[in-house]
Amino acid sequence: MKNQNKQMKLSKKSVVLFFTLLLSVTQMSAQKLNVDKSSSIGVDQLPEYVVITSEDTKLLGGMNITIQSKKSDYKDALDDLESLLQSSKKLQIRTQTDLLNAMFELGFEFINAYNASSTAIGAGAGNDVTVNGTIEKFRVNMVFKKRKDL
Numbered sequence: 001m002k003n004q005n006k007q008m009k010l011s012k013k014s015v016v017l018f019f020t021l022l023l024s025v026t027q028m029s030a031q032k033l034n035v036d037k038s039s040s041i042g043v044d045q046l047p048e049y050v051v052i053t054s055e056d057t058k059l060l061g062g063m064n065i066t067i068q069s070k071k072s073d074y075k076d077a078l079d080d081l082e083s084l085l086q087s088s089k090k091l092q093i094r095t096q097t098d099l100l101n102a103m104f105e106l107g108f109e110f111i112n113a114y115n116a117s118s119t120a121i122g123a124g125a126g127n128d129v130t131v132n133g134t135i136e137k138f139r140v141n142m143v144f145k146k147r148k149d150l
Contacts, residue, residue: 041084043107045077048146050108052085053116054096055139062094081106096140108144116141 055064065085069078084090091102100110116139 041077041080041106043146045074046081046146047072047074047078049111050078050081050103050144052099052103052142052144053139054099054142056096062088063096063099065093065099096142099142103142103144104147107147109147111143111145113140113142115139 050067053066053068055066065082067078067082067085069075069082072078085093085099085102091098093099093102103110
């Protein structure tokens with residue numbers, strides 16, 4: 001009976017140790033940027049400057065990425081870039097740091113960033129506007145330029 005209790009304690013310790021190691025390995029690999037070169041877009045298809053809006057609102061980490069392309073001569077290429085950046089299987093972008101590194105890998109350098117408000121109250125509203133709490137999402141516009149060293 002004593003020997004059986006020792007084996008059971010050893011077995012429980014092994015299971016706990018295994019899951020702890022599994023979780024730590026998963027956490028380390030979750031932050032690693034994985035760039036799949038086969039899914040890259042040719043830099044020559046894209047405009048000189050690209051403004052990307054990132055919004056840190058997805059559940060379980062990650063972010064929403066949008067690129068305004070409406071009425072642009074580069075609409076198709078910008079839409080492809082947006083799809084590539086949003087893909088959870090290709091670039092696996094979960095943070096703004098991942099976005100910066102992915103754009104560098106794709107041939108762009110970071111130029112500037114500025115806040116982009118997702119909601120706005122017009123000046124014509126006057127004093128009749130009451131805001132209780134906040135439902136505003138935090139968005140950041142990041143400006144990228146094609147790298148010359150390619």
